[in-house]
Amino acid sequence: MGNWTRSKRMLLIAAGGGLLLFLYVVYEQPGQMxxxxxxxxxxxxxxxxxxxxxxxxxxxxxxxxxxxxxxxxxxxxxxxxxxxxxxxxxxxxxxxxxxxxxxxxxxxxxxxxxxx
Structure with a gap:
């Protein structure tokens, strides 16, 4: 990742966070207590x-x-x-x-x- 710019790294982090959020919503069903x-x-x-x-x-x-x-x-x-x-x-x-x-x-x- 030596020549990745800061914006590309932030985009990768945001995409990873979005994926984790999606998996949480699908598997944990947060609307249910x-x-x-x-x-x-x-x-x-x-x-x-x-x-x-x-x-x-x-x-x-x-x-x-x-x-x-x-x-x-x-x-x-x-x-x-x-x-x-x-x-x-x-x-x-x-x-x-x-x-x-x-x-x-x-x-x-x-x-x-x-x-x-």
């Missing part, structure tokens, strides 16, 4: 779609006064297979806008040796 939660949950149901492409659990926070059931999508089938009904877990999960929750982390609540 992202909500993250960490809590104890008790899994009451395990379900999947008829084509097995989507799986989820129904759970509630036992420490919440209203104990409202909610759906958490499980992307990894190995994780879904390891989840047990009527068991308490510590979980962190998130959602964007009005979408369903997705797991970020899941740990059996009594497992002190689990990797984090």
């Amino acid at each position: 992202r909500t993250s939660t960490a809590s104890m949950i008790i899994v009451t149901e395990k379900q999947h779609s008829s084509d097995y492409r989507t799986s989820w659990v129904m759970a509630y926070d036992p420490n919440s006064p209203n104990r409202q059931m909610f759906k958490i999508v499980v992307k990894d089938p190995i994780i879904w297979n390891l989840i047990e009904k009527d068991r308490e877990y510590f979980a962190s999960y998130f959602k964007k806008g009005n979408e369903d929750y997705h797991f970020h982390q899941l740990q059996y609540s009594k497992d002190n040796d689990a990797l984090r």
Whole structure:
């Protein structure tokens, strides 16, 4: 870049910044608020779609006064297979806008040796 002028460098920087902004808008959907939660949950149901492409659990926070059931999508089938009904877990999960929750982390609540 030895013989590039300052204006060419600024144009390159602006184009790179524009590309980053475009990627952010496309992939992060900034108009939708992202909500993250960490809590104890008790899994009451395990379900999947008829084509097995989507799986989820129904759970509630036992420490919440209203104990409202909610759906958490499980992307990894190995994780879904390891989840047990009527068991308490510590979980962190998130959602964007009005979408369903997705797991970020899941740990059996009594497992002190689990990797984090």
